[in-house]
Structures are given as C-alpha cells and as structure tokens.
Amino acid sequence: MSDATPFGERLDAIFAAYGKLCVGIDPHASLLDQWGLPDSAEGVREFGLRTVDAVAGRAGIVKPQVAFFERHGAAGYVALERVLAEARDAGLLVIADVKRGDIGTSVEAYGQAWLRPGSGLESDAMTISAYQGLGSIDGVLTAADSAGKGVFVLAATSNPEAAAIQRAVLQQSSRAGNTVAQAITAGVIGWNQGRADAASRPLGSVGVVLGATVDLRTSGIDLDAEPPKPGLPVLAPGFGHQGAELSDLRAIYGSLAGGVIVSESRSILGAGPDGLAEAIRRRVNEVGAASV
Numbered sequence: 001m002s003d004a005t006p007f008g009e010r011l012d013a014i015f016a017a018y019g020k021l022c023v024g025i026d027p028h029a030s031l032l033d034q035w036g037l038p039d040s041a042e043g044v045r046e047f048g049l050r051t052v053d054a055v056a057g058r059a060g061i062v063k064p065q066v067a068f069f070e071r072h073g074a075a076g077y078v079a080l081e082r083v084l085a086e087a088r089d090a091g092l093l094v095i096a097d098v099k100r101g102d103i104g105t106s107v108e109a110y111g112q113a114w115l116r117p118g119s120g121l122e123s124d125a126m127t128i129s130a131y132q133g134l135g136s137i138d139g140v141l142t143a144a145d146s147a148g149k150g151v152f153v154l155a156a157t158s159n160p161e162a163a164a165i166q167r168a169v170l171q172q173s174s175r176a177g178n179t180v181a182q183a184i185t186a187g188v189i190g191w192n193q194g195r196a197d198a199a200s201r202p203l204g205s206v207g208v209v210l211g212a213t214v215d216l217r218t219s220g221i222d223l224d225a226e227p228p229k230p231g232l233p234v235l236a237p238g239f240g241h242q243g244a245e246l247s248d249l250r251a252i253y254g255s256l257a258g259g260v261i262v263s264e265s266r267s268i269l270g271a272g273p274d275g276l277a278e279a280i281r282r283r284v285n286e287v288g289a290a291s292v
C-alpha cells in the first residue's frame with residue numbers, strides 16, 4: 001500500500017493485520033534510567049530505536065511523544081528524525097504526538113514539518129489542537145488529505161483538569177449549545193463525510209483524541225448513534241498507567257468503539273528493556289479481545 005493511500009485506509013489495514021494497539025514512545029528520564037540509558041539525545045535515540053525494534057512485527061502503530069525528544073534540543077530532534085524514519089521503514093504507522101495549534105498559516109507550517117512527504121520529521125499522522133477554532137485547522141486537514149496523511153484533533157483529553165474547558169458550552173456558531181468536545185468531534189465527522197469518495201472509505205483520515213479516562217457522555221459525545229460513515233478514528237490514551245481498563249473499552253466508547261486506537265506508553269515501556277517484546281505481544285492480544 002503506497003504512502004499516498006488515504007490514512008484512514010492505511011489505518012484500517014493496520015487494524016486488520018496487527019490490531020488496535022499503539023505503543024507510545026515516551027522516553028521519560030525514569031525509564032531511560034531503568035533501561036540503562038543516559039538522559040541525553042543519544043539515550044532517547046537508543047530508547048526509540050529499541051522500542052521500534054520491539055514493536056515491528058508485533059503491533060502496527062507507534063506514537064512518539066515529541067516532548068521527550070524536544071527536551072534535548074536540536075540533538076533531540078536529530079534523534080527523533082532517526083526514530084521516525086526507522087519506524088516508517090519498518091512498516092509501522094507513526095502518529096507524531098506534537099499537539100500543535102495556531103492561526104491557520106502557522107498551523108499549516110506545522111503540517112508541512114510533520115506531514116509533508118520528504119520532510120525530515122515526516123510522520124503518518126500528527127495530533128493538533130483546535131483551540132484557535134476549527135477553521136484554523138482547515139488548511140492542514142486539506143494538505144494532509146492530499147498527501148495521504150492523518151490528523152488527530154484534541155477533543156476530550158485524558159487529563160482530569162481538561163474537563164472544565166472541554167465541557168464548556170458554545171455560545172456562538174452553528175454548534176451553539178454543544179460542548180467544545182462535542183463540537184470538535186462533530187466537526188471532524190463532518191469533515192470526513194465531506195470528502196469526495198467518503199462513502200467508500202472504511203475510516204476517515206481525520207480522527208479525534210478522546211481519552212479513555214473521560215466520561216464521554218457528560219462531555220456531550222453521542223455514543224448511541226449509528227457509527228459514522230466513514231468510521232471515526234479515535235486516538236485513546238488513558239488505558240494502562242492512567243487507570244482506564246481495557247475491559248471497559250466498549251462501555252467507554254459505545255458506538256465509536258470500532259475506531260478506537262488503544263494508546264499506551266508507560267504501562268508497556270516499563271517492561272523494558274528485556275520484557276518489552278513480550279509485553280507488547282501480550283497487550284496486542286488483550287486489546288484484540290477487548291476491541292470490536
């Protein structure tokens with residue numbers, strides 16, 4: 001499958017081949033120490049490469065947390081470029097967790113950094129924030145779609161302090177009365193449905209971040225409606241270290257469960273370095289049993 005194939009189709013193929021586990025690449029200082037690696041650019045590069053090696057052939061998706069590479073400045077970015085390239089060469093789908101957002105022209109430049117084919121930081125998808133309005137991300141969504149790339153828009157994030165803002169109710173716009181999280185989710189579903197060949201796509205190329213620790217109904221997300229067509233990719237952090245249980249996956253996500261990508265970092269990386277491959281193998285099976 002070529003890189004220009006829509007991201008949603010590539011994600012669907014990965015789901016079929018490897019299931020729905022995404023392994024986060026988060027080289028926390030404590031994990032580097034546990035793995036016997038220095039807290040330096042070399043350390044995060046080695047951590048990332050060993051993780052890629054353990055994931056390849058066992059699971060299909062990785063999510064490097066860019067903050068942990070950025071801690072090491074320019075050398076950290078060089079390390080990250082190497083990890084991204086090795087992951088993509090190994091056939092893994094790479095979601096860069098960068099959470100960028102700004103006025104439209106600037107967010108488009110972020111899109112060029114992370115999603116433009118040939119860029120040093122090229123990834124398959126990136127996370128972005130629509131805090132400056134859904135219109136501010138239009139340009140990056142269009143550019144991503146033409147390059148076969150994906151975008152995940154923060155909607156209801158897994159951290160408890162997010163609810164006060166993300167459950168706030170809109171006063172203006174065509175979505176007045178919706179919560180922020182609901183309006184973003186509806187906007188993304190609508191964007192996917194507006195693509196020319198939307199009806200024939202299994203999954204849209206734009207998804208949302210809906211944390212597994214969140215009561216999504218209280219956030220205004222409709223979990224009882226028919227699943228959208230194309231399906232909505234849902235990047236779901238919050239399982240594992242943050243406390244959400246895989247056995248609750250269907251209850252947490254309701255009719256959106258089919259598009260859920262279970263993203264875990266510390267709960268898996270903590271088994272490394274020696275037990276990492278086995279931890280991934282085991283979690284892939286557990287996610288498979290819990291998913292729809």
Ligand SMILES: O=c1ccn([C@@H]2O[C@H](COP(=O)(O)O)[C@@H](O)[C@H]2O)c(=O)[nH]1
Binds near residue numbers: 157237264266
């Ligand atoms: O709502 C969100 C969005 C992103 N994250 C990121 O996911 C991982 C979670 O790591 P764990 O070790 O599995 O808790 C981390 O990189 C976060 O920045 C999130 O947690 N919640």
